[in-house]
Amino acid sequence: MTISTRKERQKEELKAKILQTAKELFMEHGYEATSIRNIAERIEYSPTTIYLYFKDKDDIFYALHREGFVLLNQYFRPLSHVANPFERLKAISKAYITFAIENGELYDLMFILQSPMDALKKDKSDKKDDPDWEEGNRAFAFLVNTIEECIAMGSFKGMNAEILAFTTWSMVHGVCSLEIRNRCSVISELNQKDLAQRACEMINEILDRSHNYTPS
Amino acid sequence: MTISTRKERQKEELKAKILQTAKELFMEHGYEATSIRNIAERIEYSPTTIYLYFKDKDDIFYALHREGFVLLNQYFRPLSHVANPFERLKAISKAYITFAIENGELYDLMFILQSPMDALKKDKSDKKDDPDWEEGNRAFAFLVNTIEECIAMGSFKGMNAEILAFTTWSMVHGVCSLEIRNRCSVISELNQKDLAQRACEMINEILDRSHNYTPS
DNA sequence: ATGATTTACTTAACGGTGTTAAGTTACTAT
DNA sequence: ATAGTAACTTAACACCGTTAAGTAAATCAT
Numbered sequence A, B: 001m002t003i004s005t006r007k008e009r010q011k012e013e014l015k016a017k018i019l020q021t022a023k024e025l026f027m028e029h030g031y032e033a034t035s036i037r038n039i040a041e042r043i044e045y046s047p048t049t050i051y052l053y054f055k056d057k058d059d060i061f062y063a064l065h066r067e068g069f070v071l072l073n074q075y076f077r078p079l080s081h082v083a084n085p086f087e088r089l090k091a092i093s094k095a096y097i098t099f100a101i102e103n104g105e106l107y108d109l110m111f112i113l114q115s116p117m118d119a120l121k122k123d124k125s126d127k128k129d130d131p132d133w134e135e136g137n138r139a140f141a142f143l144v145n146t147i148e149e150c151i152a153m154g155s156f157k158g159m160n161a162e163i164l165a166f167t168t169w170s171m172v173h174g175v176c177s178l179e180i181r182n183r184c185s186v187i188s189e190l191n192q193k194d195l196a197q198r199a200c201e202m203i204n205e206i207l208d209r210s211h212n213y214t215p216s
Numbered sequence C: 001a002t003g004a005t006t007t008a009c010t011t012a013a014c015g016g017t018g019t020t021a022a023g024t025t026a027c028t029a030t
Numbered sequence D: 001a002t003a004g005t006a007a008c009t010t011a012a013c014a015c016c017g018t019t020a021a022g023t024a025a026a027t028c029a030t
Helices: A004-028 A035-045 A055-083 A085-102 A104-113 A115-123 A131-152 A163-182 A192-212 B002-030 B036-041 B057-081 B083-101 B103-110 B115-122 B131-152 B161-180 B192-210
Strands: none
Touching: A004 A035, A004 A055, A004 A104, A004 A192, A004 B057, A035 B002, A055 A104, A055 A115, A055 A131, A055 B057, A085 A104, A085 A131, A085 A163, A085 A192, A085 B192, A104 A115, A104 A163, A131 A163, A131 B161, A163 B192, A192 B161, A192 B192, B002 B057, B002 B103, B057 B115, B057 B131, B083 B103, B083 B131, B083 B161, B083 B192, B103 B115, B103 B161, B131 B192, B161 B192
16 A cells, blocks of 8 residues: 555656646746746656646646636735725735736736636536636635625625626736736836836726715 | 839738738637748748748737737727717727727737737837837827826826826726636626626726716 | 556657748849 | 849758657556
8 A cells, every 4th residue: 555655646746846847947938938848858757758647738837827826815815904895905906916027927827828728628617616716716706705895885886796806807907917918118118017006006096086986 | 114113012912912811810710820831821832932021920910910000090080079088088998898809819919919029029129119000109199198188177186197098008908808818707607798898887987986086 | 476467658750830041943134 | 145133942950739659667466
């Protein structure tokens, strides 16, 4: 028994090593420039070995995808102590953009690249209630709950919490993705990250005005 | 003279034909699945011929990029007749998302793909005042001008027009890019395009509340 | 203990990609 | 007529993701 569990462990170790190496290369050079052959070379195995542990390239990046959400939740965790739900909402949007700027390639993988979504489509038909998606659901649920609390306090009168959560996410994602995919430099002379920061502050300002709003 | 002008014309015709074929294939199958060899095969030339007309693959897609902005401006054109600047702003955001949904692949090229930005980086150092970028500038200027008119009318008190324009663009881009890159289906049971539409309406609602806002 | 089977991995190959160096043809100018 | 140029092609390089077939060692069954 102990000998077969050792083998089991070694298999898992190799799988983890492939994943970690993929992550390193991906962080260094991005998705396009990371090849199965590169990964194989760095871990000193033949490229085909990787296919014994992962279905295909998308499958590897789908696994990294999950790690991204774990990290994002770490950025969110301290914010659960912010008592005022509206302050918490603004803190979430700030933490989100900080995460995006500090982990550009990972953000790209999680929210821009098609690849991990393709992997999801291939063998998972359930989508939402898949255990790999748990961390993603947790992150989004935190946002939805915060907005529900805002509404319970009388903010955002007449708005649907889930739609507003998606909309808020869209707004900050818009800033982050334009920054990551280099669309900021083209329209403004400002430093790119400054522009992103100022846009994010403005989103908070707009949310502020919107949540305080009382029809006249 | 007339014989050499004919040759000149034929060269331009072939260049246009390459571009049009690239566009067709790109619209049908997306960026990744469109290869130089595919294009060459369809126009019945050898793949290397394409390199006599375009520097590389990015260069081809950068050219299509420009056409995308021409089309976007066509969506915007009728809106210049909307007299009320705030109504015009909301109409712009609606037209933008309609453009994105009706021309998904083109939108992807213009605002998501890295490729055309790489082409821009390669041989253009001026960036903003490059003639190829004229149509893009026109589209953004239309948004900035509209917001400036809003501010002149007393809306969005205390906000910077350019930053607000960028922020507004970010907000609608966020919705469009999440939809195009398949991140909607994961978080909601709603039909993807419905979700995008509702998010866009909510952005207009938020802008509405924000522009009506008077500090209490 | 020995033969059969399974496990873990590799070699070699397929069909594709973007790109370039060298070669070919046909037209043009002297 | 000949040298030169313009337009295009052939062949190749160095990659890519992926798979079929093969190998060597460990394990299992008799």
